Each structure stands twice: as C-alpha cells, then as structure tokens.
Amino acid sequence: MNTPKSLLALLALSGSLRAVRTDRGLGLRKFADKLGVSAQTLSNWETGRRAPAIEEVAHLLGFLRVSPVERQRVMRLWYQLDSPTFIETLSPDTTCLQQKLDELAFRAWEWAPHTVPEPLQTAEYARAILQRDQAPPDDVDVELFLRQARQLDRKQPRQRTVLLSEAALAPAPESQLHAINTMADRPQLRIMLVPVTDRVGRIEPFTIYETHGKGFTVAFRHHDNVIFVSERSLVQSYQSTFKTLEREAIDHVDRA
Incomplete structure (x- = not known):
C-alpha cells in the first residue's frame, strides 16, 4: 500500500x-511461518517500517482468534492510516505515542505556556507541582x-527548541531558571522565555515534530486525548x- 499519511x-x-x-507467547519467526510470510515481513x-494490507491484518487477527472488540479496535487503526489526523485516548495503563x-x-519545536516539560523540570519544580495538586506526601516521593527512572530511558529529538511562558516557571522559579541556564551549553537544545501577555496566554501548548522524509506532525492535548495532525495547512499554521x-x-536569563 502507499505510504500512510498518519505516522x-x-x-x-x-x-x-x-x-x-x-500476548500469546508466540515468537516472531514461528508465527511468521504459521502465517505464511517471511520473518522480515x-x-x-x-x-x-511497512504497513500491511487490510487483508493481511484480517488474516493475522483471524489466525490468532482475537476477540471481536480487539479486532474492531485494530482494524479501526488500519482505516486511520490514510487520515492526516490521529486521536489517541490516554489511559493509566498505556504509554503515550508522543x-x-x-x-x-x-527536530522538535515545543510551546509550553503552563508547565515546564517534564524532561526539563528540576526536582524542586516537580515536587511543587505535585504538592500544588494536593498529592499525598508518600505519592509525591514515589512519583519523583x-x-x-523515566529520565534514564527517555530519548529526545536530536535538536529541540522549547519556548516557555514565564508563567510556567511559577512553581519554583529560582531552581528552574538556574537549571535552564545550566542547559545552555547543550548545542542540541535551545530554551527561550516568552513574556506573559493576554494574547500569549490564550495559545494552548503544542509540539511540532520533524521526522523522516521532511514529514511534520503536530501534537497537542485535548482533555484525555492527544491529537496528532499532519495535514499540511494545519502544520503550517502551527509553524507560523x-x-x-x-x-x-x-x-534564558538568570533573574534569581
């Protein structure tokens, strides 16, 4: 099939x-043999790396005898391959596709008007956020x-520009500004502060990603969903x- 529009x-x-x-304990090579396809496929x-045809997906799901609910969910994903918009509903037991x-x-370009992105947060900042949300003390320590642990496994875009609203620093401005200045010597990371204005405050957070083949995807949260958009005119609007x-x-200027 053609290259999908929705990465x-x-x-x-x-x-x-x-x-x-x-989930069924099947090895890749053994299952490929049973399906009648190569292990590489x-x-x-x-x-x-390659999107299967709908017949191939149906055959695979039928062979494994997945439940009707699971079959419907997976087939729905296939039908979204050619759509420039993908919506992911977040749940506690899933990892965000972002x-x-x-x-x-x-490369990535991120606008963070309310909260400093987690990879850039200091421990003091993270603790202040959790305490502000009235998390129990034991839960705060566990979350920190x-x-x-997540930071050890987290991979970041090769080049990243982050625009922070000055309002986002409020929970722990001194430690967070110091950390931003410390990060200034990282050539792949650029962080800038945006003064607070009424107009700026109305722009919700979003991230623009550039992936292989000069493909661009915009990601933004809406309630419990993350919406991913690759439609060219919308991407250009966010870039503007x-x-x-x-x-x-x-x-970034140290004002402490």
Whole structure:
C-alpha cells in the first residue's frame, strides 16, 4: 500500500500487531511461518517500517482468534492510516505515542505556556507541582522516583527548541531558571522565555515534530486525548504561530 499519511496510526497499528502476538507467547519467526510470510515481513509490520494490507491484518487477527472488540479496535487503526489526523485516548495503563515521536524526530519545536516539560523540570519544580495538586506526601516521593527512572530511558529529538511562558516557571522559579541556564551549553537544545501577555496566554501548548522524509506532525492535548495532525495547512499554521512566539521570546536569563 502507499505510504500512510498518519505516522502515529502506523505506530499504533504496528504496536498492536506486536502485542497480540507476544500476548500469546508466540515468537516472531514461528508465527511468521504459521502465517505464511517471511520473518522480515512480519518484523516490518510490527515495527512500522511497512504497513500491511487490510487483508493481511484480517488474516493475522483471524489466525490468532482475537476477540471481536480487539479486532474492531485494530482494524479501526488500519482505516486511520490514510487520515492526516490521529486521536489517541490516554489511559493509566498505556504509554503515550508522543514518546515514540520523541524517539523518531530529528527536530522538535515545543510551546509550553503552563508547565515546564517534564524532561526539563528540576526536582524542586516537580515536587511543587505535585504538592500544588494536593498529592499525598508518600505519592509525591514515589512519583519523583518514577520520574527519575523515566529520565534514564527517555530519548529526545536530536535538536529541540522549547519556548516557555514565564508563567510556567511559577512553581519554583529560582531552581528552574538556574537549571535552564545550566542547559545552555547543550548545542542540541535551545530554551527561550516568552513574556506573559493576554494574547500569549490564550495559545494552548503544542509540539511540532520533524521526522523522516521532511514529514511534520503536530501534537497537542485535548482533555484525555492527544491529537496528532499532519495535514499540511494545519502544520503550517502551527509553524507560523511558533515563529510569532519565538519573535517575542528572550533567551534564558538568570533573574534569581
């Protein structure tokens, strides 16, 4: 089939195909033999290097006798491959596909008006956020430990520009500004502050990713969903918004 328009739908589909196999304890080569395809072909489907045809997906799901509900969910992902918009509903037991984009992206441009992105947060900042949300003290300590563990495994785009609203620093401005200045010597990371204005405050957070083949995807949250958009005119609109914010930004300056 043609190259899918939705990279995220492809990643979600490939992850689902891999999960239905591994959940049944089947090795890749053994399962490929049973399906009558090469191990390389099945690997390509499960890693998102190639999108299977709908008949191939139906055959795979039928062979594994997945439940009607699971079959419907996976088939729905296939039908979204050619859509420039993909919506992921977050749940406590799933990992946001945006982390996959972090791993795949060459460059990323992020606007953070409310909260400093987690990879850039100091421990003091993270603690202040959790305490502000009235998390129990024991839960705060556990979450801080989990965040440290996530940082060890987290991969970031090769080049990243982050625009922070000055309002986002409020929970722990001194430690956070110091950390931003410390990060200034990283050539792949640029952080700038945007002064607070009424107009700036109305622009919700978003991230633009550039992946292989000069492909661009915009990711933004809406309630419990993450929406991924690759439609060219919408991407260009977000790129224009980011450039406007960047013109108003100032380089990180230690004001402590």
